[in-house]
Amino acid sequence: MTIDLVVMGLGHVGLPLARAAVQAGLTTAGYDVSGAVVTGLSEGRSHVGGVADADVAAMLDAGFHATADPAVLDGAQTVVICVPTGLTPEGLPDLSAVVDAAQAVAARLRAGMLVVLESTSHPGTTEDVVRPLLEQGSGLRAGEDFHLAYSPQRIDPGNPTWGVANTPKVVSGCTPLCAKYATAFYGRFVDRLVVARGTREAEMAKLLENTYRYVNIALVDEVALFCHRTGIDVWDVLHCAATKPFGFAPFTPGPGVGGHCIPVDPRYLATRAESQGFSFRMLAAAHEVLSRMPEHVVYRALALLGEVRGRPEGARALLLGVTYKADVADVRETPARPVAAGLLAAGVDVSYHDPYITEFTVDGRPLPRATKLRDALDRADVAILLQQHACYAREALGRARCALLDTRGKAVGSGVTLL
Ligand SMILES: NC(=O)c1ccc[n+]([C@@H]2O[C@H](COP(=O)([O-])OP(=O)(O)OC[C@H]3O[C@@H](n4cnc5c(N)ncnc54)[C@H](O)[C@@H]3O)[C@@H](O)[C@H]2O)c1
Structure with a gap:
């Protein structure tokens, strides 16, 4: 047949x-x-x-x-x-x-x-x-x-x-x-x-598309790190820059990149280039910045916990959204994992909320899952918005009783700290 x-x-x-x-x-x-x-x-x-x-x-x-x-x-x-x-x-x-x-x-x-x-x-x-x-x-x-x-x-x-x-x-x-x-x-x-x-041009075009995202996300992440260091509101910077009608494509900072395309495809390009005696310096620099982002989120969360609780040990952190992409049930290469691992290593009591993920393991151990968002926000010392799922309404997050570290620039409110 x-x-x-x-x-x-x-x-x-x-x-x-x-x-x-x-x-x-x-x-x-x-x-x-x-x-x-x-x-x-x-x-x-x-x-x-x-x-x-x-x-x-x-x-x-x-x-x-x-x-x-x-x-x-x-x-x-x-x-x-x-x-x-x-x-x-x-x-x-x-x-x-x-x-x-x-x-x-x-x-x-x-x-x-x-x-x-x-x-x-x-x-x-x-x-x-x-x-x-x-x-x-x-x-x-x-x-x-x-x-x-x-x-x-x-x-x-x-x-x-x-x-x-x-x-x-x-x-x-x-x-x-x-x-x-x-x-x-x-x-x-x-x-x-x-x-x-030819096939090489098509293969390279695909790698260029994803490498373009990789490098530009790394760029805004590094801008966010610089803005934090110097007291500049990076979200306002991005809002202003994005109004340019030509020559600027907006990207937003976050806790790192995930999925099995954006963090993976540049490795294919870099490895191939290396085997041909060519060194992609942009890729190496982007990789370095991106791999530091989960660490930065942990550092910022620990600083917040220090303000709220005095010390991180035994403090309760709630991760909001552990998938690599908003409203997609996929945790491959998600930066939520190194963020959780870093907080656990500092003695923080970590749980997560994510409507799409029923079980989330970190270093082989399942992380406690909260199913009721409001209750979980009431119990936490610090909530960390890692992924902007549609269920995380801006106003509700802003009204949370706990401190909120927002890595996506979404929430507003007196208890909100932006990345
Ligand atoms: N997921 C995306 O958003 C996306 C977007 C563009 C390109 N891609 C690329 O497309 C390719 C596939 O990605 P995906 O996300 O669909 O992967 P996936 O893991 O979702 O699915 C791959 C499937 O292939 C099956 N499989 C593995 N080895 C096989 C074999 N030898 N013969 C038959 N089936 C086999 C697996 O069991 C699995 O069901 C990858 O190269 C990826 O980089 C993915």
Whole structure:
């Protein structure tokens, strides 16, 4: 049986992609190595924020199925690889999932197939890593027997405005013909395609997009540190600067960066550059500033606790919002973890409130969770707003009985201390 599309890796990227394809009428299946993911989806449960259970049910009704059996690749006209590209414990790029996925495709590659890599990685991954695996594993040639493309994913979890269909998509191919096939494929469910000169340009464009955020967040964080040192209100500075209608893109300071894109992707760029004898000094400087931010939050919180309680030992700190992003149930690489660890190390009694996260561990130990915000604010000595979830209303925070350290510039009130 032939099938239009098999999505490999049904996570934050793969599942919304599969949904968009199904909605556009493509016969679609999903392949994932996780039994839990496959079982959940097969039973109509979504594990990805922004994709509702009802969406999965509609996908299943339209013929979508998820499987851990690579035989599903046999009938695929197009395979899109959306597997994770994280870091090793040493902090180096980990391409093992991409390699595994490419090997699985290679074993079942047929003439005429289109294979697209969407995972974020350094320039050269499609040509130098995926292509040889596919060619050696199948005996077929990219650009001659099958088509190989790279198209970075731009999904913004929790964004209600920009989704797969209306976000312009960069597409590239190993050959112009490969790019043409990839363009024809994505054109079936993406409104606007931008064709890159080659796969390296598309890979680099994705890294530039996320590195741009990384460096600019580091810049405003450092401005915030300087403003604190010199008694300048950084939030007013940002408010004023953001009124410039041209040449200035606003970014806001915070407790550090999280998720598995913004802190991770620059490592791919820096490591690749180093291997080619090039040193990205901007990345090193940004990394240094960003990794200091949780420490700064701890320092500021301890100073506040000192004012309120005299000493940090036994004082109660409440973390508000432990996810890496507002209104998204994801704690990967969240700066809330080093903040909690720093406070615990100082003897502070730390708990958290987050409507999206039922269990939050720090150094392997679960942190006590508060479910009633008002009561938790009454009990705490200091609350630290780490993430601006919609449930943290500005006025309610401002009226909190405890002192509030606001790392997001959101609250107003006499007990509020801004980062
Ligand atoms: N999450 C985002 O916001 C985002 C945005 C843009 C780009 N990206 C990039 O997209 C890629 C995927 O990220 P994600 O957030 O969807 O990851 P994820 O962890 O949410 O999902 C990845 C899925 O792939 C599965 N998987 C792992 N190895 C596999 C294999 N060999 N074969 C089949 N399935 C496999 C996992 O079980 C998991 O379900 C990464 O390169 C990431 O950097 C992510």
